[in-house]
Amino acid sequence: MSTVPPPWPTDVLIPCPWCGDREDLEFKYGGAGQVAYPKDPGTTGDASWARYVFYRPNTKGPFVERWVHTAGCRRWFTLTRDTATHEILP
Amino acid sequence: MSRLPRGGRIDRNQPLDFTFNGQPLTGCAGDTLASALLANDVRVVARSIMHDRPRGVFSAGIEEPNALVQIGSETMLRATQVELHDGLAATGLNGKGRAIAGTDAGRFDKVYAHSEVLVIGGGGAGLRAALEAGRRGDRVILMDEQQEFGGRLLNAEDDAWARSTVAELAAMPEVRCLTRTTAFGYYDQNLVLGAERRREGERLWQVRARNVVIATGAHERPLVFANNDRPGIMLAGAVSTYLHRYGVAPGRHAVIFTNNDSTDTLAAHLRAAGITVAAVVDLRRGGPITDTEGGSQGLTAVRVGSDWIPCDLLCVSGGFNPTVHLFSQAQGRLRFDEGLACFLPDGTRPGVEVIGRAAGDFELDIKPVWLVPGDNEDWSHHFIDLERDATVADLGQAVGRGMRSVEHIKRYTTIGTGSDQGKTAGINETAIIGTLTGQPIGGVGTTTYRPPYVPVSFSLWAGRNRGELFDPIRVTPIHSWHVAHGAIFEDVGQWKRPWYFPLAGEDMATAVRRECQQAREGVGVMDVSTLGKIDIQGPDALTFLNRIYTNAFDTLPVGMCRYGLMCRADGMVFDDGVVMHLGENHYLATTTSGGAAAVLDWFEEWLQTEWPQLEVRFTSVTDHWAAIAVVGPRSREVLANLFFGVPLDAPRFPFLAIREGETQGVPVRLHRITFSGELAYELWAPGWYGLALWEAVMAAGAPFGISPYGTEAMHVLRAEKGYIIIGQETDGTITPQDLGMDWIVSKKKDFVGKRSFLRSDTARKDRKHLVGLLPVEHDELLPEGAQLTLTAEPSEPVPMVGHVTSSYRSATLGRTFALALVRSGRERIGDTVYAPLPDRTIAATITEPIFWDRENRRRDS
Numbered sequence: 001m002s003t004v005p006p007p008w009p010t011d012v013l014i015p016c017p018w019c020g021d022r023e024d025l026e027f028k029y030g031g032a033g034q035v036a037y038p039k040d041p042g043t044t045g046d047a048s049w050a051r052y053v054f055y056r057p058n059t060k061g062p063f064v065e066r067w068v069h070t071a072g073c074r075r076w077f078t079l080t081r082d083t084a085t086h087e088i089l090p
Numbered sequence: 091m092s093r094l095p096r097g098g099r100i101d102r103n104q105p106l107d108f109t110f111n112g113q114p115l116t117g118c119a120g121d122t123l124a125s126a127l128l129a130n131d132v133r134v135v136a137r138s139i140m141h142d143r144p145r146g147v148f149s150a151g152i153e154e155p156n157a158l159v160q161i162g163s164e165t166m167l168r169a170t171q172v173e174l175h176d177g178l179a180a181t182g183l184n185g186k187g188r189a190i191a192g193t194d195a196g197r198f199d200k201v202y203a204h205s206e207v208l209v210i211g212g213g214g215a216g217l218r219a220a221l222e223a224g225r226r227g228d229r230v231i232l233m234d235e236q237q238e239f240g241g242r243l244l245n246a247e248d249d250a251w252a253r254s255t256v257a258e259l260a261a262m263p264e265v266r267c268l269t270r271t272t273a274f275g276y277y278d279q280n281l282v283l284g285a286e287r288r289r290e291g292e293r294l295w296q297v298r299a300r301n302v303v304i305a306t307g308a309h310e311r312p313l314v315f316a317n318n319d320r321p322g323i324m325l326a327g328a329v330s331t332y333l334h335r336y337g338v339a340p341g342r343h344a345v346i347f348t349n350n351d352s353t354d355t356l357a358a359h360l361r362a363a364g365i366t367v368a369a370v371v372d373l374r375r376g377g378p379i380t381d382t383e384g385g386s387q388g389l390t391a392v393r394v395g396s397d398w399i400p401c402d403l404l405c406v407s408g409g410f411n412p413t414v415h416l417f418s419q420a421q422g423r424l425r426f427d428e429g430l431a432c433f434l435p436d437g438t439r440p441g442v443e444v445i446g447r448a449a450g451d452f453e454l455d456i457k458p459v460w461l462v463p464g465d466n467e468d469w470s471h472h473f474i475d476l477e478r479d480a481t482v483a484d485l486g487q488a489v490g491r492g493m494r495s496v497e498h499i500k501r502y503t504t505i506g507t508g509s510d511q512g513k514t515a516g517i518n519e520t521a522i523i524g525t526l527t528g529q530p531i532g533g534v535g536t537t538t539y540r541p542p543y544v545p546v547s548f549s550l551w552a553g554r555n556r557g558e559l560f561d562p563i564r565v566t567p568i569h570s571w572h573v574a575h576g577a578i579f580e581d582v583g584q585w586k587r588p589w590y591f592p593l594a595g596e597d598m599a600t601a602v603r604r605e606c607q608q609a610r611e612g613v614g615v616m617d618v619s620t621l622g623k624i625d626i627q628g629p630d631a632l633t634f635l636n637r638i639y640t641n642a643f644d645t646l647p648v649g650m651c652r653y654g655l656m657c658r659a660d661g662m663v664f665d666d667g668v669v670m671h672l673g674e675n676h677y678l679a680t681t682t683s684g685g686a687a688a689v690l691d692w693f694e695e696w697l698q699t700e701w702p703q704l705e706v707r708f709t710s711v712t713d714h715w716a717a718i719a720v721v722g723p724r725s726r727e728v729l730a731n732l733f734f735g736v737p738l739d740a741p742r743f744p745f746l747a748i749r750e751g752e753t754q755g756v757p758v759r760l761h762r763i764t765f766s767g768e769l770a771y772e773l774w775a776p777g778w779y780g781l782a783l784w785e786a787v788m789a790a791g792a793p794f795g796i797s798p799y800g801t802e803a804m805h806v807l808r809a810e811k812g813y814i815i816i817g818q819e820t821d822g823t824i825t826p827q828d829l830g831m832d833w834i835v836s837k838k839k840d841f842v843g844k845r846s847f848l849r850s851d852t853a854r855k856d857r858k859h860l861v862g863l864l865p866v867e868h869d870e871l872l873p874e875g876a877q878l879t880l881t882a883e884p885s886e887p888v889p890m891v892g893h894v895t896s897s898y899r900s901a902t903l904g905r906t907f908a909l910a911l912v913r914s915g916r917e918r919i920g921d922t923v924y925a926p927l928p929d930r931t932i933a934a935t936i937t938e939p940i941f942w943d944r945e946n947r948r949r950d951s
Binding site: 011012028030037038044046049050053068074075 | 277278279281298659660687691695698700840844845846850
């Protein structure tokens with residue numbers, strides 16, 4: 001696995017709740033937020049389990065997503081980002 | 091010589107020798123290549139790309155479409171931007187650069203900077219903005235693409251204000267002034283990239299600013315008339331710049347052709363410089379120039395009405411285009427201003443301000459004339475884009491074929507696609523499209539301005555990340571020994587791992603065969619320090635392990651190890667390794683060499699996002715420990731000479747047990763772990779003892795013929811035993827059951843991925859299973875990745891039942907063998923499968939995926 005930074009500018013500042021604004025190359029993207037792990041997988045039906053494992057929203061506009069500050073404090077957190085403008089919403 | 095006797099910002103006492111197309115010439119300090127060429131009466135600098143027409147200097151700046159030159163390996167440079175230096179050797183281009191083989195010898199760096207205010211453009215407006223911010227105490231960065239601040243003020247007689255302002259800014263500790271730095275890209279959240287030209291190379295500035303002030307001025311645009319491309323036809327403002335800033339007369343007999351009042355004082359300035367002004371053709375008052383005439387050295391006459399007026403310089407002004415590129419990149423909208431006849435910023439963007447001429451803050455009396463008719467209906471010499479050689483006729487053809495959108499026409503005609511990105515062409519194109527299609531100019535709009543604003547070299551993007559510095563390299567504490575002993579290395583992630591250790595005259599196959607034999611029959615040693623290692627501590631460590639691994643660790647006592655497998659939520663195998671129980675609430679997990687970071691991320695993700703109530707902490711200790719595998723039937727004898735206090739026999743040091751020992755003052759943790767099936771020990775010592783421990787092992791093993799082995803032999807040894815390698819036998823679509831590893835999947839507890847084993851797809855019986863393959867011909871080596879079929883000559887489309895995952899020559903087995911994933915493979919044991927290759931088909935028998943010591947006798951021997 002390579003850690004070579006991309007050749008284009010790292011052009012988004014991600015607000016880590018612990019470390020403040022940092023360049024996005026310090027982070028890894030964690031996909032959609034608010035996807036709850038089923039309480040008791042053993043009794044979860046096939047359809048609900050498949051929804052948890054495979055289905056994710058592909059939202060245009062404000063989107064709750066997870067990030068992890070891999071190259072910093074290693075903390076996971078969620079934020080809301082407008083996927084159309086890249087704007088990170090308060 | 092066309093150098094004026096006095097005036098300009100050049101230093102006549104500092105002559106500089108240079109060559110152009112091999113011809114020796116002399117310029118002055120302060121010249122650009124363009125001004126020096128004009129001073130030497132070099133009128134033809136380059137030839138045009140499509141029609142091979144002679145072209146000369148057209149502008150005095152970054153917008154230059156004609157005077158393209160090559161200097162060494164640097165190509166497509168604008169002569170108007172190249173600073174003259176002694177010994178410079180330039181050649182003109184015919185619209186195309188020449189790639190030079192080899193490496194760019196220049197030095198390229200990257201600078202990351204932050205400021206309250208970033209001012210782009212150091213003309214009058216930019217200097218004022220920087221001064222205001224600087225006096226306020228803000229941290230300011232001021233960038234200008236030229237070698238001197240001042241912009242148009244550099245053409246003025248009196249530069250006292252600019253001089254004192256620059257001096258005041260330079261004295262401010264929080265203000266950083268960057269000349270020769272072109273801001274070429276605006277990115278999200280006020281990140282601006284600038285390219286700083288330096289003699290030894292370039293620097294990439296990445297500036298994050300709270301406020302970006304765009305003070306980039308305006309570019310003059312030409313008029314579009316017949317044969318408007320000859321050397322000697324120049325933008326009027328550029329003529330003024332050559333006169334005032336460089337002390338150069340770009341011609342002797344001038345005509346001015348304009349549609350606005352910016353040229354009102356030019357005639358007087360020309361005359362003051364000794365240049366005759368044969369005519370002023372002002373479209374606000376009179377008839378146009380309908381044609382020009384020229385020879386090999388450029389312009390000789392222009393036609394007004396029925397008269398041909400002899401001249402060698404035509405000063406053209408068609409108005410001004412505010413430099414709105416960066417504002418547009420910042421998602422700013424533009425509107426067409428009828429009064430100034432140009433596109434201006436429309437509205438604002440947060441944190442971005444446009445000021446000065448870039449914002450339309452100038453006065454201009456202009457009568458827009460976008461297209462000057464010629465003497466006939468031929469539009470094929472009305473050049474719109476000089477760099478692309480694209481004309482009104484080309485544009486007319488595009489419109490004739492039904493195109494209306496400026497974006498389509500751009501791509502059809504190539505207008506604006508040159509390395510100048512159409513800085514002198516774009517707005518004329520828009521307006522002429524409007525004229526031809528009957529649309530208002532504002533309705534046609536501009537093409538999208540995208541970064542970079544100017545061409546940027548690949549070397550600049552790469553910076554120092556070239557060659558050895560392209561990607562970090564990780565080496566173990568024992569690396570120097572491997573190098574000294576002739577190891578051939580392979581890359582495993584960022585790690586350099588010995589692949590094999592050839593003796594004199596050995597090829598890879600021979601070396602690997604010998605290394606394998608040594609480990610099976612005597613004793614071999616391998617540096618396994620690259621194993622990922624995660625220290626796990628806390629009262630809930632056991633609970634965490636039970637949830638994340640497929641197998642349970644409740645029964646693992648302190649001082650013992652257990653192999654573990656983990657899956658993703660979809661039930662597919664993700665990584666494996668050994669978990670060591672070191673003490674109460676204290677474990678250490680090893681991971682694959684390439685998977686360490688991903689596994690640590692995985693642990694943290696589950697702990698933090700799903701099980702935050704668990705009290706357990708993870709620490710990466712990969713680099714803390716050096717690890718050495720001593721492998722083979724004689725490994726115990728080697729260790730007996732090193733660790734006197736540690737009983738090494740199987741009953742007292744059983745398989746998967748951990749012992750603490752010491753040798754030569756080095757504390758060592760010993761593990762009975764095998765990845766070859768042989769009796770083997772893994773010795774761990776703090777990293778800084780790694781080399782000493784390795785050398786001690788080599789010395790103790792010498793009487794037994796110990797020899798090092800690399801990753802290739804390790805792969806062969808483990809495959810003979812049917813041990814999987816993550817990423818080789820697995821690819822993210824393989825379950826533990828597919829691998830025949832049901833024994834490691836707990837039936838009692840829940841763990842990540844367990845529920846997915848009940849999915850209809852993972853539960854079906856005809857999934858691909860891990861099997862062994864023995865080629866019918868003992869010497870045939872199946873290529874890894876080869877697809878497998880059930881018949882030797884299948885009909886198309888070929889039904890494929892699986893693929894080869896690992897394949898080697900085995901000294902131990904005296905033949906080739908392979909591991910493969912085959913549909914319903916466990917039900918096909920004994921069957922024959924075929925690997926159809928381009929030149930032959932290899933037949934192989936399906937076997938159990940284990941070829942050596944099925945009873946596991948050797949590990950305890």
